[in-house]
Amino acid sequence: MAKDVLEVDGIVTDALPNAMFKVELEGLKKEVLCHISGKIRMNYIKIVPGDKVKVEINPYSLDKGRITYRYK
Template identity: 60%
Template sequence: MRNDNHEGMPYMAREDHIEMEGVVVDTLPNTMFRVELENGHVVTAHISGKMRKNYIRILTGDKVKVELTPYDLSKGRIVYRSR
């Protein structure tokens, strides 16, 4: 099965994100987390859809990989939880 947009062109994955590692320092309502990145900045992040679908739990103190958009560096998406 192919995913096409309304013009018949296949969807392309967006490559314009910044991946950084950090540590979850706080749990917020609505499955949001406060993550301190390696460089010391603190961002608000939510769980990616694949992690949500597979019921991956994230707790305070977990080491995570966060995708940031270059347009708003204060928000991100958690895409991986390290063991």
């Protein structure tokens, strides 16, 4: 089964409760509500506003996403 996701880079603008973040996408200038993927949560990787991250977005719902990678 193919994985239908869009991978986009963005910058975290706001940290919300329950490991949710607002991320501004670079190419689109759109803000998306994102949660943390399981691998980032298991490895205790901290994400703070201002971090550059990789976001997976479902093409059917473009206003929610999942943070899958934090750049150094």
